[in-house]
Amino acid sequence: MTTFVLFGGTGDLAKRKIIPALYSAFVNGRLDPEFTFIGAAREALSDEDFRKRVATSIETYAAKANGTKEQLAAFLNLVGYTKIDAKNPEDFEVLKSRVNADTSKAKLFYLAIGPDIFIPVVEQLSKHGLVEGNARVVVEKPLGRDAKSAKEINSALRTYLNENQIYRIDHYLGKEMVQNLFALRFANSFLEPLWNRKWIQDVQISISEQVGVETRGDFYDKTGALRDMVQNHLLQLVSIVAMEPPVNANPDAIRDEKVKVLRALRKFTADDVSKKTVRGQYRAGAVDGKPVIGYQNEPGVPASSRAETFVAIRAEIDNWRWAGVPFYLRTGKRMASRCAEITINFKPIPYSIFGKGQGPLRSNRLVITLQPEESVQLFMKAKEPGEGIRLSDVALNLDFAEASNLRRVESYERLLLDALHGDLTLFVRDDELGAAWEWIDPIMNAWENDAEGLKSYIAGSWGPAAASYLLAQHGAAWGEEYVEG
Structure with a gap:
């Protein structure tokens, strides 16, 4: 029973x-x-x-x-x-x-x-x-507002419960495509030799939403996008993408490797925060052709609110596999489209034999889409039909809806069943939570002391222009901004 x-x-x-x-x-x-x-x-x-x-x-x-x-x-x-x-x-x-x-x-x-x-x-x-x-x-969630409060809550919970009785839920970990990240990483031999700083130029992880704060204005204004999305969902995705192969598929073996990634994230100084992070707040605009109000006019939100509804971060992982590879993280409300996507941009070819007429060739990339539809696409170069040689991107596409007619299990159903069966694999361990907050804290502290750093962006756009510059200064671009030569 x-x-x-x-x-x-x-x-x-x-x-x-x-x-x-x-x-x-x-x-x-x-x-x-x-x-x-x-x-x-x-x-x-x-x-x-x-x-x-x-x-x-x-x-x-x-x-x-x-x-x-x-x-x-x-x-x-x-x-x-x-x-x-x-x-x-x-x-x-x-x-x-x-x-x-x-x-x-x-x-x-x-x-x-x-x-x-x-x-x-x-x-x-x-x-x-x-x-x-x-x-x-x-x-x-939210389990705490910073490292100190999270530690206090966890300590209190451990007064009455053993760690293996505590299931800290993050619904993103229950998504089918997040589960497929483990299979993609550790069940395909051809990817492992490429999954490192020698072959990867950068990693981009984006979660964009078209909705505003809806009925959560009061809660959201005390939380903001950094606490609401980056500290949990985005950092969990970072840890899965960047983790080393675990010794087996047991819950603690997997979580041991995830926490190593979180501990290896380079901590920010106040100067780093000003150069490597962007925060924004949406103003009135249009989403899907329909006018929408600005954040400060949302129900429950103070007219002078400084809460961020958009975050972009250039993160780095200090270990042998990922040293020098930037991880670009982005999330925002009232964006141009609803999408959750991981893009692995591989390094460009060392020399092109196809002549200057081709223009710049975008490097190969692996695009893992979590929502709205789940897919994995490996973009490669191929010749366009016709005379001469003109190259274009061709995607090797794995569409999960077409690949299998088995029932899709929603994230909450999967996680509830795992909890009922006593499987902790997809739940956050206390040291994972602590390591995530320790990385987030310096960013929050720097933002609190910087009244001028909050940018505005038009609802229905891709966020503040500063988010594009964050990548452009390093010769990169967000996926939707790249224009093939």
Whole structure:
């Protein structure tokens, strides 16, 4: 028997992501036959009231699950609810009465709540004997605001839990294409000899969004793009792209190599921050032809806000494999398109035999697209049809939608199932989190002391012009800016 308790069960994350993911797993036969789902939140609801909300969530956000009315009814029969106030021990007594007392049975507590109440909840779970035996706790980001606060939260969690009970979730790690990064790196012999400073010119990792802050204005303004995206999603992608081959596929073997990359990232001085980072904030513009307001006019955002909605960074990794290879990181809201992409730009050929009429030849590149569609493209040069020799890019394209008709598993479903099965591979370990924050802290500190460094950019563009100059001064360009000669 497996018991799943969702703290914050009435919240936005629960209804948009977690409940639909659970239902999809149920429809596809991936849950324990004796699975029990208990929602927990401060609101006073009956089991039936909560079931109605769960049904609405599924009908609104789980269309891809393709479940039948009978399957929905069967799933709702597994659902219950208990009112929980983190400061009220009696509420946890009620919860305890609804959770299987057998410590050998799996229990998963998902904290889809603010980080300020992680510790009170875990403390009460511990005091009531709910985290003994085969119990696990999933915690959502943000886990801290800097290295110091993250260390304090982790230390407090470890007071009540063992490290192997803590599942720090980063939904980007559950994406199918991120999983394929491991296969691409470590199951293909032809790439390994090229995966180093001798053959790679630079690495670009971009996550661009067309949406603004939507209903998260108050939260986002206290967070910003650096904390919200770079510290977790982008640095996790960096660590996977740059890691050494692990000794095996066990969770700690993989995470050992990832943390080595994070520790090898060159720390920034204040002078480095001014030269190697760009931060921006979107102003009014148009996205897909529709006018949109500027960040400072978004609901919940102060009119004088200095929060960044765009970040570009030139990072470097000080180890033998990557010394001298820049890693360009970029993320932003209200950008020209929605895309998550990793581009490996290989070094140019040493000499072209095809004459000056060709113009500059763009070097070979490997483009790994995570969203909106998943693909891997290796761009090579080939002759265009016709007289003479005119070269152009040709892509060797692996389209995963066409390559396999197997069901695509959404990231939250994959991660929930891994947590239920006790697989820590795709969850962030405490030393990973600490190393990421230690690299981010000097950037945040320098920005706080630089009131003039925040650039503006038009919504619907690719960010501030300074982001283009960040690469141009080193003879590089972002993918969408490159013009073939």
